[in-house]
Amino acid sequence: MLWLLFFLVTAIHAELCQPDAENAFKVRLSLRTALGDKAYAWDTNEEYLFKAMVAFSMRRVPNREATEISHVLLCNVTQRVSFWFVVTDPSRNHTLPAVEVQSAIRMNRNRINNAFFLNDQTLEFLRIPSTLAPPTDPSVPIWIIIFGVVFCIVIVATMLLILSGIRQRRRSASLEFLQISGTRESLTSLGASCLTSCLHGAPTSNL
Amino acid sequence: MDEARPLWATPLQFVFACISYAVGLGNVWRFPYLCQMYGGGSFLVPYIIMLAVEGMPLLYLELAVGQRMRQGSIGAWRTISPYLSGVGVASVVVSFFLSMYYNVINAWAFWYLFHSFQDPLPWSVCPLNGNRTGYDEECEKASSTQYFWYRKTLNISPSIQESGAVQWEPALCLILAWLLVYLCILRGTESTGKMEQLANPKAWINAATQIFFSLGLGFGSLIAFASYNEPSNDCQKHTVIVSIINSSTSIFASVVTFSIYGFKATFNYESCLNKVILLLTNSFDLEDGFLTVSNLEEVKSYLASAYPSKYSEVFPQIKNCSLESELETAVQGTGLAFIVYTEAIKNMEVSQLWSVLYFFMLLMLGIGSMLGNTAAILTPLTDSKVISSYLPKEAISGLVCLVNCAIGLVFTMEAGNYWFDIFNDYAATLSLLLIVLVETVAVCYLYGLRRFESDLKAMTGHALNWYWKAMWGGVSPLLIISLFVFYLSDYIITGTLQYQAWDASQGQLVTKDYPPYALAIIGLLVASSTMCIPLGALGTFIVRHLKRGDTASVA
Numbered sequence: 164m165l166w167l168l169f170f171l172v173t174a175i176h177a178e179l180c181q182p183d184a185e186n187a188f189k190v191r192l193s194l195r196t197a198l199g200d201k202a203y204a205w206d207t208n209e210e211y212l213f214k215a216m217v218a219f220s221m222r223r224v225p226n227r228e229a230t231e232i233s234h235v236l237l238c239n240v241t242q243r244v245s246f247w248f249v250v251t252d253p254s255r256n257h258t259l260p261a262v263e264v265q266s267a268i269r270m271n272r273n274r275i276n277n278a279f280f281l282n283d284q285t286l287e288f289l290r291i292p293s294t295l296a297p298p299t300d301p302s303v304p305i306w307i308i309i310f311g312v313v314f315c316i317v318i319v320a321t322m323l324l325i326l327s328g329i330r331q332r333r334r335s336a337s338l339e340f341l342q343i344s345g346t347r348e349s350l351t352s353l354g355a356s357c358l359t360s361c362l363h364g365a366p367t368s369n370l
Numbered sequence: 371m372d373e374a375r376p377l378w379a380t381p382l383q384f385v386f387a388c389i390s391y392a393v394g395l396g397n398v399w400r401f402p403y404l405c406q407m408y409g410g411g412s413f414l415v416p417y418i419i420m421l422a423v424e425g426m427p428l429l430y431l432e433l434a435v436g437q438r439m440r441q442g443s444i445g446a447w448r449t450i451s452p453y454l455s456g457v458g459v460a461s462v463v464v465s466f467f468l469s470m471y472y473n474v475i476n477a478w479a480f481w482y483l484f485h486s487f488q489d490p491l492p493w494s495v496c497p498l499n500g501n502r503t504g505y506d507e508e509c510e511k512a513s514s515t516q517y518f519w520y521r522k523t524l525n526i527s528p529s530i531q532e533s534g535a536v537q538w539e540p541a542l543c544l545i546l547a548w549l550l551v552y553l554c555i556l557r558g559t560e561s562t563g564k565m566e567q568l569a570n571p572k573a574w575i576n577a578a579t580q581i582f583f584s585l586g587l588g589f590g591s592l593i594a595f596a597s598y599n600e601p602s603n604d605c606q607k608h609t610v611i612v613s614i615i616n617s618s619t620s621i622f623a624s625v626v627t628f629s630i631y632g633f634k635a636t637f638n639y640e641s642c643l644n645k646v647i648l649l650l651t652n653s654f655d656l657e658d659g660f661l662t663v664s665n666l667e668e669v670k671s672y673l674a675s676a677y678p679s680k681y682s683e684v685f686p687q688i689k690n691c692s693l694e695s696e697l698e699t700a701v702q703g704t705g706l707a708f709i710v711y712t713e714a715i716k717n718m719e720v721s722q723l724w725s726v727l728y729f730f731m732l733l734m735l736g737i738g739s740m741l742g743n744t745a746a747i748l749t750p751l752t753d754s755k756v757i758s759s760y761l762p763k764e765a766i767s768g769l770v771c772l773v774n775c776a777i778g779l780v781f782t783m784e785a786g787n788y789w790f791d792i793f794n795d796y797a798a799t800l801s802l803l804l805i806v807l808v809e810t811v812a813v814c815y816l817y818g819l820r821r822f823e824s825d826l827k828a829m830t831g832h833a834l835n836w837y838w839k840a841m842w843g844g845v846s847p848l849l850i851i852s853l854f855v856f857y858l859s860d861y862i863i864t865g866t867l868q869y870q871a872w873d874a875s876q877g878q879l880v881t882k883d884y885p886p887y888a889l890a891i892i893g894l895l896v897a898s899s900t901m902c903i904p905l906g907a908l909g910t911f912i913v914r915h916l917k918r919g920d921t922a923s924v925a
């Protein structure tokens with residue numbers, strides 16, 4: 164009688180937890196990739212911890228605070244390590260809807276990862292996409308800052324060169340003007356003194 | 371002649387200017403590609419022969435003409451023969467086209483340079499999609515470097531017809547690039563530039579072409595530079611120096627480029643293998659770490675025999691990773707500089723440092739070439755009495771930069787890269803060949819080789835070597851004619867021209883035909899520079915005829 168009950172229970176459990184069963188999720192761990200030499204062996208104790216973490220995540224969902232570790236069923240554990248799991252309700256006849264399990268796992272993903280020293284890539288829940296961390300966006304993009312610096316330097320240098328060019332040209336223009344006007348002055352004074360000396364016949368002292 | 375013509379402070383400054391002009395982006399992204407396509411080291415044979423037979427003689431010719439006539443390209447050719455004023459104008463027009471689109475490359479280099487100061491480098495990771503559950507679709511299909519180039523930098527449209535709006539970020543970088551060029555040419559043209567080429571099958575054709583364009587012949591830049599030389603300058607020695615340094619830089623750049631290719635190929639090959647390993651491990655639930663690179667093949671055959679149905683399901687997704695196929699990807703041009711190199715850099719340690727150094731180098735090469743180009747445009751303008759009497763030198767430079775910048779904004783539109791490719795492929799190639807051919811024939815047969823020889827002897831004090839005379843008189847013109855005929859027939863035979871457009875949905879390039887108006891613009895580009903030569907001759911002929919008619923009627 165007891166054996167019959169046992170078989171019945173395991174049969175029901177077996178039906179509830181099967182690959183591709185309704186509301187079942189596949190989990191895949193890559194221990195050697197994540198931890199290398201420090202990888203631990205995946206045994207029944209680790210499975211117990213996993214069930215505990217899933218039960219913990221479900222208990223944080225409103226209306227599911229009564230979830231126990233025994234409600235979480237694991238099956239088809241492979242060498243990979245990968246396995247399927249479902250979460251049943253207290254009556255153990257039905258599985259909880261996939262949506263609820265999904266949201267519960269997503270909200271506590273970090274805690275679950277840390278319990279096993281893994282991350283989103285090495286502890287994969289297939290069909291439960293993880294929220295990727297957005298890249299840190301500074302308020303002002305960095306490239307604009309550097310662009311602004313270089314731009315200002317170039318503008319200042321250009322202004323300096325243009326202004327110095329204008330100043331040089333003005334200086335040389337005024338020098339030329341002085342030379343020309345100087346020559347004209349000396350020529351007129353020469354002509355005037357020549358005229359007076361010619362008219363008066365007296366020597367001029369300025370020449 | 372202009373007595374107050376500015377001179378280079380030392381001959382060394384002139385040599386550096388020429389080197390800076392000749393060594394440009396083509397040395398980095400065109401020559402290594404040609405080496406790879408035409409048999410690696412054996413490409414050096416046609417290259418060096420063409421250098422000796424075509425490159426050096428034509429370079430010497432341009433430098434000698436500039437040094438003898440002491441004017442920019444328009445004035446120099448008008449002095450040789452009034453019917454040749456069109457040649458100078460054609461050179462200026464081609465230089466104008468080049469400067470319009472070439473500075474866009476510097477704008478892109480600035481863009482990448484400014485983005486190199488981030489961790490992680492923006493082209494090494496894909497951005498997330500809308501609901502943050504995965505990466506952006508276009509980025510997944512292509513690669514993160516391609517995504518950054520086509521989407522973030524260019525924001526390219528699917529075809530040349532859809533122009534889109536001017537993108538403000540590359541436009542800002544373009545304005546900065548032009549400001550930098552203006553700053554450098556403001557006071558005087560002491561810098562240089564270069565250009566690179568289109569593709570074709572024969573190795574010799576390509577060697578000839580590469581040498582030709584690598585030295586920047588026909589733009590008038592070399593004439594402009596040489597016109598600021600002392601008449602007694604030994605430009606023969608400088609010719610040899612400049613061409614040898616230019617070629618050595620190309621060869622050195624190939625060595626670097628090939629090592630970058632090797633690094634990238636190895637890295638991609640290893641990540642391809644790792645992806646296959648992960649795929650098999652997950653599909654068959656094998657133990658993590660069991661599959662390695664060494665036992666991959668045996669395990670694959672074991673799995674194929676043990677689980678045939680499951681294996682055939684997974685089989686289409688298993689890529690055949692091959693180091694040879696990774697090495698065979700030969701790329702040239704902007705694809706090499708901005709996609710392949712950035713992909714290699716993102717995988718190096720301290721990638722920000724390498725990225726900054728690399729784009730700084732690209733900028734130096736590009737700005738050096740731009741300065742030579744603008745010299746080709748500015749020297750004839752400042753030489754002309756009409757223009758320089760109205761405006762000071764700073765204003766002329768400013769105006770040229772402003773006009774070029776305004777037109778260059780076309781290349782920052784969404785379809786801008788397609789127009790860039792049009793200009794890059796067609797604006798200068800045929801026209802330059804024709805210009806240099808006319809130059810060589812004019813100096814040898816119109817001006818007279820003996821007359822030129824005695825001019826040079828009087829100027830520099832050395833007699834002209836028989837080698838140069840032989841090349842100028844016979845070999846080089848024949849070579850240019852054959853190149854010209856080859857390219858012309860190639861264009862005609864190919865029929866409609868096609869271009870590569872980026873397809874965002876597939877994440878790769880697709881081939882499309884040019885629309886009619888783009889073909890018309892290509893024709894216009896080629897015609898506007900080549901027609902200057904006959905039109906100039908015709909104009910001078912008409913003016914002379916009218917003058918003779920006037921004097922005849924007066925007398």
